[in-house]
Each structure stands twice: as C-alpha cells, then as structure tokens.
Amino acid sequence: MKAAVFSTPGLENLSIQDVEAPRPGPGEVLIKVRHAGANPLDYNVVTGAVKATPMPHIPGSEFAGVVEEVGPGVEGLQRGDAVVVYNRLYCGHCRHCLAGWTQMCESTGGALIGVATQGGYAEYAVVPARNVEKTRAELREAATLPIGGLTAWNMAYRAGISPGERVAVVGATGNVGVYAVQFAKLLGGEVYAVTRRKDMSAPVLKSIGADYVVTPDEAREAAPFDVVLDPTGAGNWELSYSLLGRMGRYVTAGALTGAEVKLDLRRLYGMQISVIGSTGGRRGDFKLVVRLLESGRIKAVIYKTYGLAEARRALEELRSGDRVGKVLVAI
Ligand SMILES: [Zn+2]
Incomplete structure (x- = not known):
C-alpha cells in the first residue's frame, strides 16, 4: 500500500x-x-x-x-x-x-x-x-472529529459552561477553536470568538455560532468572561488569564505557542479562578460528537x-x- x-x-x-x-x-x-x-x-x-x-x-x-x-x-x-x-x-x-x-x-x-x-x-x-x-x-x-471535535468538546465539558455565561474562545480559527465555538454555543454560552484575523474569519465564525468575532484588544474591552477556552498555549496566556472574571475558568488543551506561564496566585485565589487542563476526550463522548455532526448540530x-x-x-x-x-x- x-x-x-x-x-x-x-x-x-x-x-x-x-x-x-x-x-x-x-x-x-x-x-x-x-x-x-x-x-x-x-x-x-x-x-x-x-x-x-x-x-x-x-x-x-x-x-x-x-x-x-x-x-x-x-x-x-x-x-x-x-x-x-x-x-x-x-x-x-x-x-x-x-x-x-x-x-x-x-x-x-x-x-x-x-x-x-x-x-x-x-x-x-x-x-x-x-x-x-x-x-x-x-x-x-x-x-x-477525533482531534478537533473531541478535544473541543472535552474543553467545553471541563469548563462546566452554564447557559447565559460569557465564553471567550481564543484561537477560534484553529482545528479545535472552530469546534470550541460551536460547543460553547450549544451549551448556551454567549460566545466571543477571539482571533487576530477577524476580517477574514468573521463570516465563517459567525456562521457556526459565534455571537461576536473580536480581536484580542476588543476581547479585553469586552471582559470579564466566565470561561476562556484556549487551546493555543503560553503565547496567549497573558491575554486569556486577563479576560477572566470572578469564578472564571480557563481551560487549556495544548502548548503550541509555548508551555511555561507566569501565574499571579493573588488573582487566582482572590477571584476564585480555576485553571483547568484538558486532553483529548472520552470514548463515550466521541459517540455524542459523531452524532452531533450526523444530525447537523455541529459543522x-x-x-x-x-x-x-x-x-x-x-x-x-x-x-x-x-x-x-x-x-x-x-x-
Ligand atoms: Zn484503562
């Protein structure tokens, strides 16, 4: 072969x-x-x-x-x-x-x-x-689905998104990002897709459920967020961590842009922020993700x-x- x-x-x-x-x-x-x-x-x-x-x-x-x-x-x-x-x-x-x-x-x-x-x-x-x-x-x-879809699902699940919560997806145009936008929306979040390439990606990101497509600077203005889903790694850590509000949850699933970050513990405990790791997804959830694609509820x-x-x-x-x-x- x-x-x-x-x-x-x-x-x-x-x-x-x-x-x-x-x-x-x-x-x-x-x-x-x-x-x-x-x-x-x-x-x-x-x-x-x-x-x-x-x-x-x-x-x-x-x-x-x-x-x-x-x-x-x-x-x-x-x-x-x-x-x-x-x-x-x-x-x-x-x-x-x-x-x-x-x-x-x-x-x-x-x-x-x-x-x-x-x-x-x-x-x-x-x-x-x-x-x-x-x-x-x-x-x-x-x-x-096996990487892009399931990784995004596990991130959204680990974040525990409740309907009405404000969710920022950093790196929204990536393999994982385009699904993270969709799952955050399916779970009832108000979804901000964060990208440095807003003009070219906004039509696609809006078509899959982003309520807003924003640049990093615009995301800072729109903060605080309840949840930040960021599969990109250390390169966006400062941005992503700064976007969190009280009781905020940051979920990471990769270190493409670096693995080492600086964490201000005072902000972490003072605002009861959670930093959550996520990798891949569960076998059982893979069935659900496949079903969601089959039924057209994700694209x-x-x-x-x-x-x-x-x-x-x-x-x-x-x-x-x-x-x-x-x-x-x-x-
Ligand atoms: Zn085992």
Whole structure:
C-alpha cells in the first residue's frame, strides 16, 4: 500500500512509499482510510517533537474510512462500514476507563494511534475495534472529529459552561477553536470568538455560532468572561488569564505557542479562578460528537484538502496565516 512514511524525524524526510499493508489481529479492524486530518500533533510527530513508534513511522492520528476486514473476535463491525476512529488507546478496565475517562487510561498512558502505533496517512490502517465508531456522516467531515471535535468538546465539558455565561474562545480559527465555538454555543454560552484575523474569519465564525468575532484588544474591552477556552498555549496566556472574571475558568488543551506561564496566585485565589487542563476526550463522548455532526448540530469547517502525495504540504499548511478550520489529506 501507499503510505506517507519517515525514518528520520523531519518534515523533509516524509515521503510516499510502498509498504506492506497491515493485517488485523484479534480484536482489531483493518480500515481503508479515506480522509485524515492534519494537526499540530501530526506535525510534531513528523518533526520529532513528539516521539513516535514504531520506526519507520506512518503519522496520522485523526482519520475516517471504511472497514476493509475485521480480525478474529470482532463483533458489530463488518466490511463496508463507514467509520471514524477514536484515537486514544485504552484498556476499558482500569479505574479511569471505568469512570469513563478513557483518555486517562492507566494501562496505556493515554497513548495515541498514529503516535504509539502506525497512523492514518496511508491507504490502510489497523486499529482496535473498540476505537471504531460507525458513522452516517460524510467521511471528510467525520475526519475532523477525533482531534478537533473531541478535544473541543472535552474543553467545553471541563469548563462546566452554564447557559447565559460569557465564553471567550481564543484561537477560534484553529482545528479545535472552530469546534470550541460551536460547543460553547450549544451549551448556551454567549460566545466571543477571539482571533487576530477577524476580517477574514468573521463570516465563517459567525456562521457556526459565534455571537461576536473580536480581536484580542476588543476581547479585553469586552471582559470579564466566565470561561476562556484556549487551546493555543503560553503565547496567549497573558491575554486569556486577563479576560477572566470572578469564578472564571480557563481551560487549556495544548502548548503550541509555548508551555511555561507566569501565574499571579493573588488573582487566582482572590477571584476564585480555576485553571483547568484538558486532553483529548472520552470514548463515550466521541459517540455524542459523531452524532452531533450526523444530525447537523455541529459543522465541520474544512479549509483545504490535499492528496496523500502532498501530505507534507498539508502539514506545512497548518502554519498558513489564512487558515480557518481543518486541512485534510484525502487518500
Ligand atoms: Zn484503562
């Protein structure tokens, strides 16, 4: 099969090669991949910032496709089923899995398909059957859910948004941001999409539910907020933390723009602010997110689609200043 592979970390080393197609073992499913997302995680896997195994490695932690073959003992799935893949490996019986927090699995450490296993930038990929979710949604749209959609849902859930609360989404044009806007709105928030590229992104962000699209300076003027959802990292910490009001909740889900921040504890305790971590999402919630897309209550925002041969360009496109939403790789 054809796959995007690298043997040595580095974007320049990612090339299309013919490799042996994997076969599904017991409890596993072989998927013919149709669409895969290009995410900062995939970029970091290829550049070596996130260590991947095995090597040579096929990246791709977010994908959807069609079941090609089921391994021994797999029930409820058959060849031809359209599916999207929950990307956290989980055991299903540790205490965090039993409590529903499958991305916190103690047995796997929350390891990711495409990082700890071969990923979806290939014609075929093998994944555990328990990670496979059937879907009636268009596969190109479903392929935006495993990272972008589910990460945003978990952030909104962890924030505990109540109807009527004021929510700022910082980095609103990103893979996670475009879904964070939608979930904050679904939960009843008054949603401010914060972006430095307001003019070009406002029509899209308003169409998916943002009540206001504002620049960082305008967000400061509109503060205080009850909730700030910020998947971007330290680069926006000063802004995001300053936007919070009394009882405010800041939720982080990534460190793209840096990981180290300075925190004024007096403001934290004096205003009873919460700083909340969020990573990925729960297996059970993935079902709900898929269902929300199928019913049209959330929408995929797709910026560009590249072929597998252009996987490297797809990852480079992540840094494009014009991007709103997801870059996809079609296979
Ligand atoms: Zn577990």
